[in-house]
Amino acid sequence: LNLLVATKVGEEGLDIQTCCLVIRFDLPETVASFIQSRGRARMPQSEYAFLVDRGSQRELNLIQNFCEDEAQMNNEITSRTSTVEYVDFEEKVYRVDSTGATIGSGSSVSLLHRYCSKLPHDEFFNPKPWLYYFDDAEGTVCHIILPPNAPIHQIISSPQPSREAAKKDACLKACQQLYELEESSRRELHEMLVPSALRERWIKVERKKVSLSSYFIKFSPSPADRLYKEFGLFLKAPIPQEAERMKLDLQLARGRSVMTEIAIIDKSEFVKDFVQLGKDDVSSPISTFYLLLPVIVNKYRGSMTVDWKLITKCLSSPIFRTPKDNTCDRTSHMNNCLYLSNGPTKIDDILNSLVYVPCKDTFYFVSGLFPEKDAFSLFKEETNYANHFAQA
Template identity: 50%
Template sequence: RIVTARALSFILQQLQLLKHWKSDFLVGVHSGVKIMSRKAINSIVDKFRSGELNLLVATKVGEEGLDIQTCCLVIRFDLPENVASFIQSRGRARMPRSEYAFLVDSGNEKELDIIAGFEKDEFRMNMEIADRTSSETHSIPVERIFTVDSSGASVTAAYSISLLHQYCSKLPHDEFFDPRPNFFYFDDLGGTVCQITLPSNAPIHQIVSTPHLSMEAAKRDACLKAIEELYKLGALNDCLLPRKNDAETEKVLGSSDSDECEDDRSRGELHEMRVPSAFRQSWKNEQKTVRLNSYYIKFCPTPEDRVYKKFGLFIMSPLPMEAEKLELDLHLAHGRSVLTKFRPFGVVEFNKDEIRMAENFQEMFLRVILDRLEFVSKFVELGAESRTNTSTFYLLLPVILKEYDDVMKVDVMKVDWETVKRCLCSPVFRHPEDTLNKKVTPLDNHLQLANGYRSVRDVENSLVYVPHTKFFYCVTNIIYEKNGFSLCKDSDTSSYVDHFNDK
């Protein structure tokens, strides 16, 4: 808008047809590289007030503070953001019988309805001011505060949000686990309710607020409740700060000279990262063939409006009998949940190449889930970091489930190696050297992409990363009837090429 104001003012000054208009531009003091000094602003306003200038092209800075009695016309190029902006900008036209105009697209009923809505809001505000008497009082809600009696430390409902995030960030975590609180909102008879789901290694799992008129008020109430509960459980000290991290706790627990009381030790153990014994046994020392116990992970979603990919868990040691019967509710975004069940499928053999491929796939999809915002290059290398220091050994792989095999007379679960290979061959995770000098043979069906020709076989069922949306997509099939110059479905005039160039 700053550049537009400068350019429009310059064009108006150069047009001979409008030479009787003496124009200039007005932008804010803090307008970055296009900064305008306060002295220059005052000079332009004085010229406009005196009549030396009779046309002023201004950004939002001109909405308020300009009291020029001779101004008779205000034209807005953009719609006001709210009713306050609508009233403020119209108030710049001080002259009696002045006019207030908007530039809108011809036939755009939506913009006309917005303007009509602003006019109605202004009328209601004027009626409210006219009817209001000095005897009326308005109650201002008092913000809740939690105070620790012993130390005097206190936290307001507003600050409790950042304090809760700080506490969760101090919980034990690794590169594949980001301990953040998740917020969900639901409508209730008394207003909006906020539900917080804390990380699994926090001492409390869920907090629900009381109903409030706004989502922000409900969020503050829930966060303050969480802080109170964490303090009562000893997760926060008397200064309402997270207690010592795991490393410091382990050092204290391992020292015979420690004078820590038993209560402090139990609080430290509250946050200890525990690894089940079944996940500790490594397959690194196996010579040729690795034999892993397999478990099918059955997903039962609520609501059942989408299909979840079948996955299997593979580990060296068998799970305990009670774990095989475990049912776990996974709470997802937007109020969704998935009931997860385990089903044992015996022992599966992997050779060294398959193990390496499986490890790379697992690293890939965990990066897709957790590290997508860190993708700044076109290629993400897999297997670069040594896995010898890890304390857990398991594989989560896509599987194909055949519920009854006519030959073997039993249910069969196999690793979906086709999906694994396709994902690993995606451009995001494939090493650039693997694609050098790779020619498309005449017998191949191929696509002409922005960066050259690619075989259809390399594109279908592959994983692609879209930087402008920061999402991953799996290419399931190719629509041969369309190309880059076909009309974009989100636009009536531009092609896909134009649409994505704009992105």
């Protein structure tokens, strides 16, 4: 006698071809359990038996109800009289004829989210698609709003029998349009020319002073609730007059925008001994030559000067120096050193500079020092700084 004793876990997943009898010692709780346990008997003319209390009409009625419910399910499947909406799971595919690459509607959802996550962003802006659904006379429609820095703003699916089908249809359309737009841009790249103002080199100039055309870039945010650092563009050749009058409306996240225009046109002189303007080995035909520097604007005189103090602070950061410049003599500079994970560093090189925090993928400006704290000081009364950043 071949006998297998199992709990109700055996209702699913067991495929015993030679099983011809299933006996339940306890009654099933649902119709699904009733059908699944009987399905373990795989041989033709198999039997399905229950052990019930003698004279228990309640248990007999329960079995009878399970049989009637199963019969109703089979009848609805056969005649399609169920009011449950039928979902067509047919996979739609987009194929690139030139390469043979394909993408299905199922994988397009995750691919679109991954594309949006790769768009430029910072800690205040998380680029991702927003999906909305609405019903019309022909079915459910999915409306996708892409991040503002994506080349496409919105996608609308065709009517589908369910939300899931509408989402897949819209995502597949978005992937197709993004790919075709990118391919179109690639085909046009060979026709794009570098403006003459950016091709004018300033290297190999014999004069000690170099005179550059300078342009103040004015930022007008909307809403005007924050300030943007003022920058100047410096070129050897002047830009065309039509470019001087051009305004560009930059669309940012959360409905924000910044109107960009050239407000001040001037001439600036740079001394080559103090300002490194390039290298003599630059020979690429698409190379550009310009300076984009922070400036201080005198609105009354209509002029601007380079903010060398801010540039010096930024360039004092160790990330712009070679490792040998950042080393600290452990014996002679004991009172002017910070002992970091990569070795001792001069305090003067850390103050008023930029530091990079890998765990947050962010740059910070160091404005001060807490000499009474070190790596083993308490962090939020739970752990010390060393353990916290090791876990981060």
